[in-house]
Amino acid sequence: MSDYRLYYWDLPFRGNFIQMFLEEVDASYERMDASDIYPQRSLKIRNPGMAPPYLYECKSKTYFAQMPACLMHLGREYDCLPKRAEAHTLALKTILDCNDVLMEITNYNGSMMWSKNAWEVFRYSRLPDWMKIFEKTGRAHGLKGGTGNGSGFLLGSRLSVADIATAALFGAMVYSFPALEEDLSENAPHIAGLCRRVESRPKIRRFLQAQREQNGRGYCGGQIEESLRRMIGG
């Protein structure tokens, strides 16, 4: 029996935050399609949640929804949370920041398609500010640039859930939309290096390679991804 089941679609978006973590810690898990729960069973499971991703923990027979909650739960189970109180809270804050960026880049989960004006405000004002927030956090905790991809982690001297979340956010964003790579390297060069280092950790690299071979540059799917591609081009 596997340790976990992850219910999501074959897309990186919110699912990769959890799946990259499960890969990194070598947890055994099964990928299930989101439609196995969502929407019909969403209210029937223990600890119901509104929308995917859902994580099922086999040993406790428990479902968890809300990506940040799933990641914090796994972080505690696998000792991948910072120990100091401030950094521990910043790990949660980082994951919540990531989720806000996902919400913003999809124009509130696709509730409206992007207009050129609104997109430009997001891309040239909000998104650079978000990138600078991550950059400043990393630099304050010892993230280094220098040759190659730099060194260090977002919140201290060892890998934590915050690094996985940061790479799941910006790594997927620039892979799916290569034009945004320059935005990241200009506004958050240390974060760009961190994402490359996290993405090249052996288990994560193997997972991403397989996912990208299978799904190409797919991001969040649906009409909102088409709208994003019309704005960014490609």
Ligand SMILES: N[C@@H](CCC(=O)N[C@@H](CS)C(=O)NCC(=O)O)C(=O)O
């Ligand atoms: N805050 C939730 C958001 C979940 C969410 O919006 N999931 C998207 C896919 S990534 C979805 O299926 N939305 C459809 C809905 O809300 O009904 C989380 O972080 O897990």
